[in-house]
Amino acid sequence: MAKSKRRTSQTVTILDVASRAGVSPMTASRVMNNNPRVGEAMRDRVLAAAAELNYRPNLAGRSLRSSNAARIGLLYSNPSAAYLNQLMIGVLEEGSLSGAQILVEKCSGIRSQRAAVQRLLDTGVDGVILPPPLCDSRQTKRELDQANITVVAVATGAPVAGISSVRIDDYQGASAMTQHLLDLGHTAIALIKGDPKHTPAVLRAQGFVDTMARAGLTVPAEHIVPGLFTYRSGLAAASTLLKLKNRPTAILSSNDDMAAAVVAVAHGMGLRVPGDLSVTGFDDTPVATTIWPTLTTIHQPVTAMGRTAVRLMLEEIRCKRSGKPKAGNHQVMKYSLVKRESSAAPPRG
Amino acid sequence: MAKSKRRTSQTVTILDVASRAGVSPMTASRVMNNNPRVGEAMRDRVLAAAAELNYRPNLAGRSLRSSNAARIGLLYSNPSAAYLNQLMIGVLEEGSLSGAQILVEKCSGIRSQRAAVQRLLDTGVDGVILPPPLCDSRQTKRELDQANITVVAVATGAPVAGISSVRIDDYQGASAMTQHLLDLGHTAIALIKGDPKHTPAVLRAQGFVDTMARAGLTVPAEHIVPGLFTYRSGLAAASTLLKLKNRPTAILSSNDDMAAAVVAVAHGMGLRVPGDLSVTGFDDTPVATTIWPTLTTIHQPVTAMGRTAVRLMLEEIRCKRSGKPKAGNHQVMKYSLVKRESSAAPPRG
DNA sequence: CTGAAAGCGCTTACAG
DNA sequence: CTGAAAGCGCTTACAG
Structure with a gap:
């Protein structure tokens, strides 16, 4: 009946890609992850096969095996709803991509902040992302630090040496x-x-x-x-x-x-x-x-900043787990000036 | 040094919970999923163990095994940024909870709408969520229908019989x-x-x-x-x-x-x-x-509506996969009247 | 109502 | 540079 009849997305796995390209699943996996140690010819063949099959990696599988399911908290305190929403989109997106679990906690006063931090600690988070204005709270950072939790500050104007941050200039x-x-x-x-x-x-x-x-x-x-x-x-x-x-x-x-x-x-x-x-x-x-x-x-680029924050976090967590201490990575993202209707030449006179 | 020294979240799995409760992993799993066919005593023991261990299910593991990774598209066309953001939070949250993959596509004109639908089809989505105003576009719905894609409409005022919807009254x-x-x-x-x-x-x-x-x-x-x-x-x-x-x-x-x-x-x-x-x-x-x-x-409750949309979608996809056709589920969510500063008694006079 | 076995899709370590 | 084996955490069938 329908013009184009589609099979119910018969999931294509990396095994399909590999066999189509005539390589081992490992090689296919390496290509999909941009691992540099793969021959050019192999790479092209795998890429072609993946494209033909319209392959999309199953994120659950990937995350289960590799990322060891990092748990990341997002702790916020009454920023603008719009800002927070955009940030969360980035954080959740990247979290799901990399298989990290995101736990969101809200706090208002200083007491509720204590409680929120405690709740996050109880769930065993590996790290906490701090959007503004919490990113500038020494108290919050100290508490997290004492519990040996990795912190990434978003949009702080005063990046601290040991704590990773994402911001614009x-x-x-x-x-x-x-x-x-x-x-x-x-x-x-x-x-x-x-x-x-x-x-x-x-x-x-x-x-x-x-x-x-x-x-x-x-x-x-x-x-x-x-x-x-x-x-x-x-x-x-x-x-x-x-x-x-x-x-x-x-x-x-x-x-x-x-x-x-x-x-x-x-x-x-x-x-x-x-x-x-x-x-x-x-x-x-x-x-x-x-x-x-x-x-x-x-x-x-708030959403992109959210994504970046998760990536920085994951990097640090991995380092920490493998014993190498890491000294804060500071990302400065590009802003852009958007000209709309509210600015023009001054009135004559 | 630190007051409370925390081990780096040594992930506690369902095996840990099971052994602590003295039951099989299966029983533990059933309890965590609220499966009714579990004895009361067992249930309590497992719940207690989970609480003590602060167990959190690993979503990647769950999704890998069960949900068969449904792929859900979210197709939107210039609604208010704020609305979309809130909706996406719900969609992404629930998607990650249930292990569904969410693909977001934007379209503007009718041509770009065609292209966006095609892109979604190419990635092999099982269903598409349509927020307003697209939820009211007969054209879009028809195109998706012809490709045998499940549709869930968000906030439409005119729910269609065969198509699931979430809305307020x-x-x-x-x-x-x-x-x-x-x-x-x-x-x-x-x-x-x-x-x-x-x-x-x-x-x-x-x-x-x-x-x-x-x-x-x-x-x-x-x-x-x-x-x-x-x-x-x-x-x-x-x-x-x-x-x-x-x-x-x-x-x-x-x-x-x-x-x-x-x-x-x-x-x-x-x-x-x-x-x-x-x-x-x-x-x-x-x-x-x-x-x-x-x-x-x-x-x-836009975020909740996003979550619900994903749940309805997953339900329908499951039905479709197991061969039972399903005739649209219509959820009406509760709105609430929020009294703030802009309303008061009329001026006297 | 409970459990032993198998496997979801992927990648980590280990070999070559 | 490439691959064979094992296993991440969970749940789906299948038995009892």
């Missing part, structure tokens, strides 16, 4: 965004800072200040206002800035939530964005594309 | 929200509808209209305005409603993005939310808690 990102506004012709650019307890907030502010200085511009003190990364703090900061006599023509906000607040306040005052005011965000969370105008922002 | 949700506003004392309640091509939008509107009628209230025609589920369409709808002579005291928006837009417009006009105007959303996406005031909304 917040300083450069802020610098690039500032330059973007300068290139558009803005000179009166204001900054809304992020929560000073979060290390990336500090770096972003510094990137802005230094870039302005490099352009020969002095930023008046009232053009740098505090913020807490929340929408609400953005509302307050925006009111302050937009009521100023020397109102800026562009506002660089340290994250998207606050930038969204700036847009709302600007509209409330009858200012057009970007006609009268350019607004930029940071992080490229969903809100950046939800609101109108959509936000020019710095995209963080 | 959108009609009841809208009805409950309307009642919430009525209970607060509002009588002039307006509605911003969602994209009429999406079945839930229609149900939500109906739930509102019927509940108002049941309360003996007639909704003037100008209090029901169209929307497309986008922030931008919410902006337009809000302007229309708030310029009305007979301005409503509450606006029920068919989703959170549009409600966020209403709040922005209201603030722009100097209206306080909820002092002068109550605003409610639907879905409980991240934006609902990002903005200020936070939105009263209907919470959809």
Whole structure:
């Protein structure tokens, strides 16, 4: 009846690939894992066979035999839902790929943090991934360290020597965004800072200040206002800035939530964005594309960072198990500046 | 040195549990899987042993042996990032729990949709999960059907007989929200509808209209305005409603993005939310808690729905493999009304 | 209701 | 550079 009748995915195993290529399963396995010690000819034959058969390795089989099922905890404390979700996708994906088991724990106060760590320890995790803001908590890191648990910090602005981390270069990102506004012709650019307890907030502010200085511009003190990364703090900061006599023509906000607040306040005052005011965000969370105008922002590859965090973790766990102590691997991922509707040349006049 | 020295999670297997409980591994396995054909005494002993040893089943082992590694595709086309993320978390979690492999494909236009389906078919998926709005695409469903692929629709307002689905009761949700506003004392309640091509939008509107009628209230025609589920369409709808002579005291928006837009417009006009105007959303996406005031909304258990979708899928695949054809299982999940800051009694006067 | 045997798909060690 | 053997942890049949 149907045009193309498909057999119910008769699973093709590495044995099928091997026999089709006329090699041993071992060789096929090595090719699939990019093991360099395989002859070129063999490699090509196996690859061809795999392609023809549409072979997909069974991850369960792989993990069962090799990874010795590492158990990785993801401990978080009220970051933005959007951020966490994206991170988790990466973590879960990579976890399932490499056969690691992922245990997610949430904590709020310091007491619940203790409890959460304990729960993770009880399940016998090998390592814990710490997204922001927990990645900057000395207390949490110390506790995990004492229990001999490997830690990978995500998006910390202050990587510690012995602890692996994944992050973007917040300083450069802020610098690039500032330059973007300068290139558009803005000179009166204001900054809304992020929560000073979060290390990336500090770096972003510094990137802005230094870039302005490099352009020969002095930023008046009232053009740098505090913020807490929340929408609400953005509302307050925006009111302050937009009521100023020397109102800026562009506002660089340290994250998207606050930038969204700036847009709302600007509209409330009858200012057009970007006609009268350019607004930029940071992080490229969903809100950046939800609101109108959509936000020019710095995209963080959060999902990829989640994947990387798991990979770093697995590497460390393997090292630890085989007795070689490992001294933190620090990955800096590429950010990208996404130009959308909220930034344009300053108004003439 | 450390207060509590932990051995590097010396994996405890089901063999350990069995020997500790003095039973065969089979019995232990049955207990762990809630198999009813196990004596009470045995069950308790095994459970105790598992608890003492802090046993966690190795999912890779389980999946390798049992699930025959079902392959499930998740095909999506530009829903909100937040929604998709939450859904994926559920899908990936359950997938890893049950050892299913999840393949994610994105498509945009109708052509790319064809290509995406083909890619999924090429990898030999057993089934495809269709989140909104694809869950309502006859074309997509037909194509998958012809290839003999099991389909599970997520959040469709119009479940089809032969195709399993997971959803909430959108009609009841809208009805409950309307009642919430009525209970607060509002009588002039307006509605911003969602994209009429999406079945839930229609149900939500109906739930509102019927509940108002049941309360003996007639909704003037100008209090029901169209929307497309986008922030931008919410902006337009809000302007229309708030310029009305007979301005409503509450606006029920068919989703959170549009409600966020209403709040922005209201603030722009100097209206306080909820002092002068109550605003409610639907879905409980991240934006609902990002903005200020936070939105009263209907919470959809999206992550749980993702998990359920995978479970339904696995059930169907198993049936199909064992030759029994199965006629769609329809799960209706519980929504909940989350009261936050954006709704209150109407202004006196 | 309980258990002994076999095997899921893959890769680790061990040989050559 | 290649391969034969063994086994990861679990559960599916098959017996009793």
